[in-house]
Amino acid sequence: MAHFGQNNLRSGPIFVARGLTKVYQMGQVQVQALRGVDLDLYPGEFVVLLGPSGSGKSTLLNILGGLDTPTSGSVRYADYDLSLDDDASMTQYRRSHVGFVFQFYNLIPSLTARENVALVTEIAENPMTPEEALALVGLEQRMDHFPTQMSGGEQQRVAIARAVAKRPQVLLCDEPTGALDAQTGVMVLDVIARVNRELGTTTVVITHNAVIAGIADRVVYFGDGLVARIERNEHKISATELQW
Amino acid sequence: MVKAIDRKLWRDLWQMKSQALAIALVVMCSVGTYIMFLTTLGSLRATQDSYYRDYRFAGVFATLKRAPEPLRQRLLAISGVDQVETRVMANVRLDMPSFNEPVNALMVSDSGPHGLNALHLREGRRPMRPDEVVVSTPFAKAHALQPGDRFYAILNGRRQALTLVGTALSPEFVQQLRPGSVFPDYKRYGVMWMGRRALGQAYDMDGAFNDMALSLRPGADSQFVIDRVDELLKPYGGLGAYTRRDQRSHRFLNQELEQLGVLASLFPGMFMGIAAFLLNVVIGRLVAMQREQVATLKAFGYSNIAVLWHFLKMVLVIVVVGVISGTALGVWLGHVLSGIYMEFYNFPYLKFSLQPGTVVEATAASLLAAGAGAVFAVWRSANLRPAQAMRPEPPGIYRESWVEKLGLRRWLSQPTRMIIRHIQRRALKSTLTLLGIAMACGIILTGLFQRDTVGYMVNVQFGMAHREDLSVTFTDPAAYRARFDLQNLPGVQHVEVFRVVPVRLRHGHLSYRTGIRGMEPGGDIQRLLDADLRPVALPPDGILLTDFLAKLLDLRAGDHVVVEVLEGNRPVREAVVAGLVKEYMGVSGYMDLAALNRFMQEGPVLSGAYLSVDSAQLASLYAQLKGMPRIAGVAGRMQEIRNFNRVMNETMLFFTYVATVFAVIISFGVIYNSARIALTERGGELASLRVLGFTRAEIAYILLGELGILTLFAIPLGLLLGEWMCYYIAHKMQNDLFRVPVVLMPRAYAFAALVVLVSAILSGLAVRRRLDQLDLIAVLKTAE
Structure with missing residues (x-):
């Protein structure tokens, strides 16, 4: 069982972000989402990005995942320069290395759980079978259900299975429990933590719920487009111990 | 093993089956029209060729x-x-x-x-x-x-x-x-x-x-x-x-086939063009709504090309269904229609010919139109960074509409302002929808105009110009006294005589074979009409020409024309074009009877006469004429009208009837799709309003009010557009046998407008039903 420790820190960061800024044009308003973020992330670590809504954490996550590009600054993942606006290499990066979990699941409504996972395994290089992935999140009994036939927690677990089925190096989760009640949220976090533990996937979870910080190796506090501070959890707890 | 993404394709198609069906119907109708017209024309041409060859038609x-x-x-x-x-x-x-x-x-x-x-x-x-x-x-x-x-x-x-x-x-x-x-x-x-x-x-x-x-x-x-x-x-x-x-x-057959050819090139062209435009708009909007799914697929590493291909396949399925059914329909109708023409033209057999090229063209046009719409829309979504595409679109920049600025604001309720501002903000989209509905309205009109025109032509030809009850022609030119013989027959009320001379008219290198008709000046039965359909007096000298003939020979009033007489001593003389007359059928020259006799250097000689007859004595008059050996033929006006109507009914009108039915289907397909897309685009917004306490009727008003306004503006535009297309068709169809005027009765406009209105109401009702089933809770839960 791989567990995150000092060794990983010594092997060098997997993500290196320097001076990241991002400005959005929202209608007639300009929004400065990131104002110069420096951050390193290491292989296999479990990071929670904590901050109020609008603090820029989703923007950072999107840039790390190759869903968006920074306005200025640099960000690298291994050999990929994520600050370049190159659609083909971004597509390749997402396809090979990244798994996403979104707040609203973003399942394809016309596909069953199994098919939603297959959507990704069919284009991945060394994937699990959809059945394995769904078993990992405890949904082996619900594989042929459509999203509308499942609860929110179940849908989010399908989304996690879909994200990890390709065996990504990185798992990026944007408010994965935001739309769920506490009990279901804990179950979902437990799955995410297990994936991090068992597959050694570098995991970044965004939340504005400070309680969740307890399950991380490191907690990055966000505020107003900047990293406010970074804390290391000396006593990491398991997801099942969380309460809110 | 079917790929997951392909399963998505089929299930999505099933989800939007009624919209997909409406689009497929539009494709079916346009492809059907195209193939019907072109196979009919092709078959008739092939039949004509082979008939001429097999039976050695002379040259x-x-x-x-x-x-x-x-x-x-x-x-x-x-x-x-x-x-x-x-x-x-x-x-x-x-x-x-x-x-x-x-x-x-x-x-x-x-x-x-x-x-x-x-x-x-x-x-x-x-x-x-x-x-x-x-x-x-x-x-x-x-x-x-x-x-x-x-x-x-x-x-x-x-x-x-x-x-x-x-x-x-x-x-x-x-x-x-x-x-x-x-x-x-x-x-x-x-x-x-x-x-x-x-x-x-x-x-x-x-x-x-x-x-x-x-x-x-x-x-x-x-x-x-x-x-x-x-x-x-x-x-x-x-x-x-x-x-x-x-x-x-041959000339008549050819001209009819040429007119058919004009219809066959115009109607399918218009249908294809309009269907293509609609497909483009409808499919573009349909795909644009899948923005979030495009983003999700991209987030998981599907490339732009893969996403594009996915949506293209969806469009392809719809178009292919339309093309296949349209081809089947077109071939069937082409067969029926060719059969009718075969009877009409007395061909001994029919060589039915379906050119593969025709099907390929129709298919390619449909695919291209739909594909372009899809590609454009997918490309727009795919080119957004996934992070951006996954967020709901930023709220649009709304402004006070110009209607409000005009000071009408206080008369407008809040929902009405929403409608107007929405239309104005989505100006391009609104314009495209409006144009689509207008075009659908326009093509209905093109199907109708020929019907009204036929009635008008009958009225001008037989009510204003040729008003005789009977026309009588002699076997050989007769002496003037023949007039009195006719005058004395029972039941004959009035006689006007005429002389017809076969000629070739020449002007420079242009020439035309026709006849010059010498008429009695001041005649009341046979009248020549000017461009405004007022009777024209015969000049004592010179020749009047049908306006179209003057155009063919590049002649104007005052020009000289060479007249080569094709009988008797065949003299060749010059004559002055004294003026032009309006005629819708045939072309010829007209002269004063005495002037023509002088021109021919002959005495007062007649070719025939027009009679007005007491209808009660018509039968006995027929019997008398039947016994007169020097009378070559007798034609009755009523019979001519019947013949005219019969020919029109058997040929042109069948086409236009089919075209009208297709136009109606297309117009419904467009409007229904516009309404459905509007519902999908604005479902979330409307559900939020419901949550705020708006009634079903109120949100229906907001959604359908927009469609209603667009439809109401589209109708007059469509009628204008249709009128213009009618003029274009009429212009293309004119030849020396026929010039079809554009005559549109109020009922034609009314019918076109009504079809569009009814389509809008039916579509509105269908959408209203779905609007009533909006899931309020789900709306609040989702990101939008």
Whole structure:
């Protein structure tokens, strides 16, 4: 069982972000989402990005995942320069290395759980079978259900299975429990933590719920487009111990 | 193993089946029209070609007074001539036992199974004995004649009993038209064939001929042949040889096929164009709504191309369903329609030809249009960074609408302001939808205008210009006193006489074969009309030309035109164009009767007369005329109107009927899709309003109010557009036989507008039903 420790820190960061800024044009308003973020992330670590809504954490996550590009600054993942606006290499990066979990699941409504996972395994290089992935999140009994036939927690677990089925190096989760009640949220976090533990996937979870910080190796506090501070959890707890 | 992404494709299609069906219907109708028109035209052309070839339709024709048979050898010796057929032709009067009115026929000597213009025997056999005839099949049908039946004919003034031994069709008489008439009337005019010897003896043409036809070798110079033939025939009263192009039946057939060709190029073009536009708009919007799914697929590493291909496949399925059903429908309708035309044109058989190219074109056009719409929309979504595409679109920049700025604001409720601002913000999208609905409205009008036009033409032609009850033509030019003979017949109220001279009009290198009609000045039965349909007075000198003829010859009032007379001494003279007259059918020249007689250097000579008749005495007048040997033919106006209407109904109107039905389907398909897309686009917003306490009726008003406003603006625009398309069609269809004016009755506009309105209401109701089932809770839960 791989567990995150000092060794990983010594092997060098997997993500290196320097001076990241991002400005959005929202209608007639300009929004400065990131104002110069420096951050390193290491292989296999479990990071929670904590901050109020609008603090820029989703923007950072999107840039790390190759869903968006920074306005200025640099960000690298291994050999990929994520600050370049190159659609083909971004597509390749997402396809090979990244798994996403979104707040609203973003399942394809016309596909069953199994098919939603297959959507990704069919284009991945060394994937699990959809059945394995769904078993990992405890949904082996619900594989042929459509999203509308499942609860929110179940849908989010399908989304996690879909994200990890390709065996990504990185798992990026944007408010994965935001739309769920506490009990279901804990179950979902437990799955995410297990994936991090068992597959050694570098995991970044965004939340504005400070309680969740307890399950991380490191907690990055966000505020107003900047990293406010970074804390290391000396006593990491398991997801099942969380309460809110 | 079906890929997950393909499963998504099929399930999504199933989800939007009613919209997909509506789009497929639009494709079906446009492809169907395209294929129907083009296969019909192609089949008729192929049939015409093969019929002409198989039955050796001649290339050059000439009529003359009388020439000895040995002249045939000299005709045959002309360089470029392949085969020569000398023959005897005569216009005869018939006495049909059970038909009271005068009947005329063209009697032609049979040229045998290997001659030119060979007969296609439908029933019976060729004539062998002197009293035997073969009659044209449609004439036999009109009189229910069968081999063995007998009737009487007046051959060269002698009444003779004839026995029908067969019925036949001939490539030379595909259209069997009485001279001077534009429409076939098989009850009163027919063609029949007799043995050469028998007919020759009856007309003092034993060992002689008064008509000839010849075929040309490939590559022969037809003008050279014509000049040589004219030279040879001149001493024998030749009336000028002419090519197939000027042969009456061929010319009529060709012009009709050309008009069909115009319709066949315009209607399908318009339908394809409009359907393409609609497909583009509808599919573009449909795909644009999948923005979030595009982003999700991209987030998981699907490339732009893969996403594009996915949505393209979705469109492809819809289009392919439309193309296949449209092809089947088009082929079927083309078959039906070709069959109708085959009957109408008396073709002995039909060569049905479906060109693969036609199907390919229709398919390609549909695919291209739909594909372009899809590609454009997908590309727009795919090119957004996934992070951006996954967020709901930023709230649009709304402004006060100009309607509000005009100061109408306080009259507008909040929902009405929403509608107006929404339309204004999505100006392009709103404009495209409006244009789509307008086009659908327009094509309905194009289907309707010909129907109204036909009525108008009848009214002008027979109500304002040719107002005679009967027209009578003499076998040979008659002395002026014939007028009084007619005047004295029972029931005749008024007589106007005329003289017709066959001519070739020349202006520079342009020429046209037609007739000059000499008319009585101040006539009340026959009137010439100017461009505003006011009667034109005959000038004492000079010639009036049909406006279209003047255009063909590039002549204006005051110009000189060369007149080559094609009978008698065949004088060639100049005349001044005194003015132009408006006519919708045929083209000719008109002169004062006395001036024409002077021009011809002849005495007061007549070709025929127009009569107005007491309708109560019509029957007895017919009987009297039937007994007058010098009267070649009698035509009744009512009969002409009936013939006109029948021809129109059998040809043009069938087309336009089909086109109208398709236009209606297209218009419904468009409007329904617009409504459905609007619902999907704004479902979330409307559900939020419901949550805020708006009633179902109120949100329905917001959604459908937009469609309503667009529809109301689209209708007048569509009518305008339709009118313009009608003018375009009319302009394209004009030729020397017909000029179709654009006449649109209020009911045509009303019908087009009504179809659009009803489509809008039905679509609105369908959407309203879905609107009532909006899931409020789900709306609040989702990101938007």
